[in-house]
Amino acid sequence: MILSARDWLENIRALPLAGRVRIMNVCGGHERSITMAGLRGALPQNVELIPGPGCPVCVCPEEDVSHAIQLALHAGVILVAFGDMLRVPVNGPKSEPRSLEQAKAAGADIRPVSSPQEAVKIARENPQWPVVFFVAGFETTTAPVAAMLIEGIPDNLFLLLSCRLTWPAVAMLLDSGKPGFDALVAPGHVATVMGPEEWAFVVEQHAIPTAIAGFTPVSLLAAMYSVLRQLIEKKFFLDNCYPEVVRPGGNATAQAQLKQALQISDANWRGIGIIPASGFALATRFERHDARKKFGAFETGRHKRVGEMPPGCDCARVVLGKIYPNECKLFGTACTPRTPVGPCMVSEEGACRIWRSTGARVPPSGVNARN
Structure with missing residues (x-):
């Protein structure tokens, strides 16, 4: 029997949850689907969904963006990048371009691409x-x-290259001793490539229920139902939803x-610091x-603030996952999609x-991810 989103919601609402449960969703695509579908408002009030470290643009080191800007301005190159990267701001002097978009406006040859094949073609x-x-x-x-x-x-x-592996960031949060979540929804697209087994450590080493999800409300x-039921029954496992x-072993x-083509290296995550064995370098x-x-x-x-946030x-x-977006004092005022800080x-x-784009302003029930 194939269950609908309504069916899964009814199943979740029927669960005998004793108190608040914090579920972290790692993937930015998951966060977009959750927010656009209004799942936070549909779930029981004691189920809290926390956005996690699933945005590569957000964690790309400030110095890498700055390096790209300087190459484009001064090295006599054509610089190509995925579109989102053009608007990422860096902590440079106001008299100089502080994003690739501004460097392009200043005369640098910078071109957005949507695939590696476009870079090869250029x-x-x-x-x-x-x-x-x-x-x-x-x-x-x-x-x-x-x-x-x-x-x-x-x-x-x-x-x-400024590419990262996903799981080491979650491992870093768990090893910190204060992960701030009780269950994990792991990214389906990453598991498709790397295999679901990559997320088994969350269950095996930390006794935290984990389920891999796709991007539809049903998945x-x-x-969410899986990890909530695991918590209630105290039987933790990695579930592939x-x-x-997602197939066992992933894409060989x-x-x-x-x-x-690549080798694993220690890597800096913007605002977070060095995470061992979390980056890629050329072979x-x-x-x-x-x-x-x-x-x-x-x-x-x-x-003045290399590597830090503005x-x-x-x-x-x-x-x-320590605060919700709206808890940043710049959210929706100085910092908007049109004028990102x-x-x-x-x-x-x-x-x-x-x-901001979907109209979300406050966390459900006034809770926040810090407590």
């Missing part, structure tokens, strides 16, 4: 120019980049390409395409952008 069409592909993303974005490298890219195409509600796409071809065989090695670093010491911005605490208001997967 490089082939402009053989006389070095082309730098500034790429930020999680595993699902990184896998096509790895495939692009293995298939072969033009000699004039270089990568400024999300099924995952996205079986039509994509994983093999990631291993061939030795592709280092000739490393923009950092080709063009060198640009001086960013003049920036003054007054609480994006880091939003990403870590922090990265969480830029991306379509940023919690602040999602909340």
